[in-house]
Amino acid sequence: MALDGIVLNYLTHELKETLTGSQILKINQPEKDELNLILRQDRRQYRLLLSADAGMPRLYLTAEAKENPTAPSAFVMLLRKYLQNGKIIDISQAGSERILTFHISHYNEMGDLSEKRLLIEIMGRHSNIILIDENDKVLDSIKRIGAHISSVREVYPGRLYVLPPAQNKVSPQSVGSLSDFTALLQAANGHALQDKIMHSFTGFSPLLADWLCRAGECEGSALFDSLTSADLSKLYQNFQVLNEEMAAHSGQPYVILNADGQYQDFHTSLVLRPNGRFLPFDTLSELLDIFFVTKAKQSRMHQRSADLRKLLQNLLERCAKKLDLQEQQLKDTKNMEKFQLKGELLMAYQYQLPEKAEKVTVFNYHTNQEQELTLDPAKTVQENAKASFEKYNKKKRTQAAVSEQLTKTRQELAHLESIAYSVESAENFEDLQAIRQELQNAGYVKKNSGKTAGKKTPKKAKIIGLAPHHYLSDEGFHFYVGRNNEQNEELSLRFAGNNDWWFHAKGIPGSHVVVKTAGRELSDQAFEQAAALAAYYSKGRESSKVEVDYTKAKELNKPNGSPLGYVIYHQNYSMVIAPGTAGLTKVES
Structure with a gap:
């Protein structure tokens, strides 16, 4: 998902226009890594969501009101102490980094006007929400990062706040010439053009780096050393056009649709956007609210179905092993006719063959050729013939039984695979409940339990009547x-x-x-x-x-x-x- 520095540049401008001067009415923490700020601006209320979730860090104005825990956390209590009833006086972005700062004025205990800053760092699993004072001292954070976690950068009460390491990247706005642009790409890690762009400039996601390459009529996988001066010049021209778009905030929020019209990604850049299917939105917050709610629902569905997926994986593995074993058993019966033939030949020549012989040679009247037979010298010729017929009959019975079992096992495997597909394609919790009931009715799950059952339940529950x-x-x-x-x-x-x-x-x-x-x-x-x-x-x-x-x-x-x-x-x-x-x-x- 392309919540990169360029998208955040657009979001910063949008939030600044909407929320500057707004008053903070309430502060809640509905999730472990998420804050909701209820704001009032010109008699209108807004709900600002800030999330440091490792999987989906994000911020935007949302319409969704979540249930709050009865006991607020220590971090929320601290935020309420310093920020509640305060006013947002500015919203800024650290260059093109994925860091947004809310500058908030409030009255301290002495009645003097003071300023605090609430920062959100959107950096994957390193995402955080941090409260600092006017002297850059950390008051607290939603995730405390002590020296035992990171020796590079501590985020802990009492420590000075410092920006995350720059990783030798520069802001796109600081590049003033083609020679600087080329030199930065030349010095960056990697060989492919797309990788060098991402390692040179802050704010570039893989999606935007790829678009920049395509706008310059280059492949993202192209080797940097293979580019001509004309290629670099065209690339730089598009790079500057992107800078101008950022400075003017002239992009537009849109969702990128796949061939089936489903949400695939999002962005705001119009100057680099290739041909494709896009769905525009009036505001970026509206887009992000719908996009992330959809993604969060998919994430919750994945979590809710974890036990089903694990159960089905075990059942599929067990069924596949059973199928392999049965196929091997069936394969072992393919030579059963040779035992029947051996018995017939021994009975036909029983009076001509010596007793207690280990090997005999007889004329096979089926092939009109001589054939050597191996015997058990401890048995008579008739007993050897009887043993061969017994082996033949045993293998014949095995073949009939295993063939029937194989048909059932293949049907069972197909059934389990179809259920596994249903789990992966389930769209809501009712779909999952219907699948649970199907597994229960088939005897794979005990009633009100996630454990496998040895026998099928005698009474089958009715599967939830969802519409197709x-x-x-x-x-x-x-x-x-x-x-x-x-x-x-x-x-x-x-x-x-x-x-x-x-x-x-x-x-x-x-x-x-x-x-x-x-x-x-x-x-x-x-x-x-x-x-x-x-x-x-x-x-x-x-x-x-x-x-x-x-x-x-x-x-x-x-x-x-x-x-x-x-x-x-x-x-x-x-x-x-x-x-x-x-x-x-x-x-x-």
């Missing part, structure tokens, strides 16, 4: 996509009519897609849209092309005893297509 994904095409066709195996089975075997069409990604876990025809013939466009949708809702979503099987719903059958959502078909068509939802509108249930 529903899409509508501009031709008026309705497309339905199962969220889990129960919905897949419901859509394919009961919801779909005989003349409706069914789609599924071939050979990989994915959702069943049903297109309701309503008595009409599907157009070529509808077939392609349905196939692309089936590819999109499959494990092959990130692939450039996915093979999709499709057939009429009347061709589907469910074998007796097969897992939930498992169907077979013998007549079908196939199509190779790029995953996506282009041309389809999602219908909210």
Whole structure:
């Protein structure tokens, strides 16, 4: 995510225009590494979010009101002592660094006007929120960094505040000539142009460095030594245009969309932006609020599903080992006919063969060639023949039993893989709960427990009745996509009519897609849209092309005893297509 120094430059200007002169009404700490400041400006209230979360450090104005803990932390109590009822008199950025400072005036215990500064450092796992006084002394921070944690820079009450090490980078605004620009790139670490830009100038994210390269008609992976003077000159011109945009605050907040219209990243630079799909926003805070709420939801979903993913990983590993063992057992039965042949030959020549012989040679009337047989000298010829027939019959019984077990194990493995896919594609907590119930009904999870069960539960709980994904095409066709195996089975075997069409990604876990025809013939466009949708809702979503099987719903059958959502078909068509939802509108249930 490109919350880099250039984006923060835009955000600083936006917050400065909105919040300068605002009064701090309340200070809360809803999360371990997050603060909420309730501000009032011109009879209007704002909620400023500051987060030093290692995974998603951020700050912006938000509309979301979170529940606060009943007992405030010591850091919040200190902030309330110094900042509550104070006024924000300025907001500044340390050059192009990812450090923002809120300058706050307040009255101290003696009634004198004083100034404190609240800083937020957005630096990944080193992010922090720090309160300092007018003499740069640290009063406290949301993360205390003592000498036992860092010997380079302490952030601890009583210590002087110093900026993080500059790492030999310079601010883009300080570069005044092409020669300086070239010399800085030449001296920077790395060989690729994109790496040298990031190691030379503060505020550059990988995304922006790549855009600068592309604007200069260079590849980010290009070696710096391979650049011509004309290449460097064009690169510098675009670098200066970016500086001018920063100085004028003339960018615009926008989200970068992927091919399916989903949020991929964000930025504010217009002068370097390449061609693509973008969604503009009126304010950067509005953009960041929506973007990070979406990311936070995905993070919470990942945490909530951790036990399911671990359970399914164990089940998949166990099932794969069982499959390997059964395949080896089946492989061992491939030579069973030789024991049958040996027994037949021994019985045919039993009166011509010597007793107590270790090896005998007989004429094989099947191949019309002589064949050597190995015998147990402790047994008679008839006993050796009997032993060979017993081995043959044993292997024959094993082959029949293992073949049946293999079919069930392969079905079980496919079922578990489909559940694992459902977990990864779950969009909300109700989806996860439905998956838990499916695992419980299948006997993999004990009721109200995360442990695996030895036997299937006799009573099956009803899976939560979530609506399937529903899409509508501009031709008026309705497309339905199962969220889990129960919905897949419901859509394919009961919801779909005989003349409706069914789609599924071939050979990989994915959702069943049903297109309701309503008595009409599907157009070529509808077939392609349905196939692309089936590819999109499959494990092959990130692939450039996915093979999709499709057939009429009347061709589907469910074998007796097969897992939930498992169907077979013998007549079908196939199509190779790029995953996506282009041309389809999602219908909210």
